[in-house]
Amino acid sequence: MPCGRFLPSARVLALVSLSGELPKALFNSSSLIAICLQENKFFGSIPSVTATSPSVKHLHLGGNSLSGTIPASLGNFSSLLDLHLTRNKLVGSIPESIGYLPTLSLLNFNLNNLSGLVPPSLFNMSSLTALAMGNNSLNGRLPSHIGYTLPKIKILILSSNKFDGPIPASLLNAFHMQWLYLGGNRLTGPVPFFGSLTNLEELDLQYNMLDAGDWGFVSSLSNCSRLTKLYLSGNNFQGELPSSIGNLSVLWLRDNKISGPIPPVMGNLKNLNQFIPPTIGNLKSLVVLAGAQNRFSGIIPDAIGNLVQLADLKLDANNLSGRIPASIGRCTQLQILNLAHNALNGSIPRSILKISSLSQEFDLSHNYLSGAIPEEISNLINLNKLSISNNMLSGNIPSTLGQCVLLEYLKMQSNLFTGSIPQSFAELVGIKELDISRNNLSGKIPEFFTSLNYLHYLNLSFNNFDGVVPTGGVFSNASADTSCYNHTRMQAQAHWQQLNKNMKNIAFDDIVKVTDMFSSTNLIGSGSFGKVYKGGMSVHKDQVAIKIFNLNIYGAHRSFLAECEALRNARHRNIVKIITLCSSVDPTGADFKAIVFPYMLNGNLDMWLNQRAHQHSQRKILTLSQRINVALDLANAMDYLHNQCVSPLMHCDLKPSNILLDHEMVAYVSDFGLARFPRTKPSTHKDSSATLAGLKGSIGYIPPELNNSSFHEFHDIYAEYGMSQDISTKGDAYSFGVLLLEMMTGCRPTDEKFSNGTSLHDFVDRAFPKNINEKTRYPIPEPEKPEPEPEKSEPEKPEP
Structure with a gap:
């Protein structure tokens, strides 16, 4: 670039640690050709340009701490060729005057805090070859003509903003395009056929709301012979991968809903070094294999052992089954192996435990693995994180595990381990988190836990330990997260697992402080088992919602456990996340339990649908588009709970x-x-959750046993279903249907107008034409007083 070397009559002072505010005179000089001050420590605002026509052609101010808005007077630099303002703290909108610079070729606003609509003039700059505005908060739709009005564009970076709508078809005419980055927005619709962009090298469409259609766009990309990176993760792609996928060289597909087998043609990708996901063949140069969080099914082929250069293997959160291939042991360069959240069975192959290069992560959790942990586990001497939780592993915990002295995170909970805690665990001097809860372990809790200086989370709960809980160390540190509760002869007060590592564990006093002593002004809701308050944590910028359980109510303690169990492994963008937990005691010594969630600014859906029930609040109206988007969000969440979890989860309310x-x-x-x-x-015993508090679910949203039944007539039927132990995903599906009807009509299923023998379903049915009756579950009632039809003469019979 011009500022990378000395230019006559230029101010080139990059990377020399200059600080202070930018001098105004510098921007109004009549002799400077370039101002190159990038990668310094300048702060304050960009000075205004008062000169009529400065001679500056190159303005590079990236990598500083400049704040404020971009001055519109920069449009006075009529000779400007390139403008770099990347990596600053600029706010506000982009001035329209920038779009009228006649010779501007390169414009870089990446990594700021710019917002608002992009001025139309910017997308009409025929001289631009590179336009970068990624990582801001810009919004609006991309203009339909963008491919025609930017005829010279080679680099277009609009990723990580808030652009919505479809990808303009005119982009297919930007024939010089080399890098196209549109990821991290809210783009919708099908992916265009980009095959006309033969110069395309990198294409980023990840984390939008795009759909694959019939996957025809993949075939078109075979014309892009220079394409080296294709990012499609985090969209709404569904169905099976087409065979044409084998023509690509690099592909990222995680966080979609792709199903079915992996096409065998993927074995043709011999030059691949980063790919999601492959059919293993001759990919000897493959380094990264990451196909997590999709719906890939089938087995992991033995040929995966041919990937001798593989360093990162992530296939977690799919529907893979069968045994873990022992051939993975030949992948001697592996540093990360994650096969969690699948349906894998059998034992842990001994050969894998001989890969001494495994250093970052070894995760086999949430499968159906059985048998004992092989003694060869001692070979993983460089491993930092080991998780084999939520399987059916049994036997004693091998003492050789204590030789993995670099372990910091060890998760073994929810298995069938027996025996005592090995004394060799005393050698795990760097251990930070250890969870061996929910097993059949016995004996005494070793004293050496008190001398492990880095241990801040220890969970020994739901085992058969006896004796006295040690004192000191992790057991006496109030900020530590320790759980030693057993149903047998021992109980120790403790905090629950801290789910957000960036947030300090909280106690009763913290809750009191952030809720202003449970002030009514902070109360935002109440339910069957407690109340919800809002507050602000000092270590958390945004407000939080704190659900406090009233443990005096029967079932509240079980509800707390159920919510923790359900959400501890849920990872979906439309399921509320737990920030942290509090399991403590109040000043009287009584148990105190609370869950901290992110605070939702727009409340709950009921507040928007039922205005009369919330007359004290400002009237809120959902647009049709918002209702559809909410329905899609809920459908995605329920699909995840029912079909994508290792064990399906029923919400029931x-x-x-x-x-x-x-x-x-x-x-x-x-x-x-x-x-x-x-x-x-x-x-063989009665499920306590079935009698949690009488009714399972809420009246009006629980499926009845009879068709065309009003809520008031068949109250006992609803209650009978609610008390049933045979809950299935069909119950959630029915509740979701009722919720959809309520969203479209604004009527609750329990409204008084449905007390005369009719129901919400009948109310909706009447809105349809009569011929829809044959295809609906609930028949459309006949009019109360039908008019007699006039007599008609018999039609003439057609001649044969």
């Missing part, structure tokens, strides 16, 4: 008041206090 809306009207499913997992084995 889906209703508008349990749907939260954030500041962008994105919907989140909340309140999992009645959630249940399916029973995998017949139970």
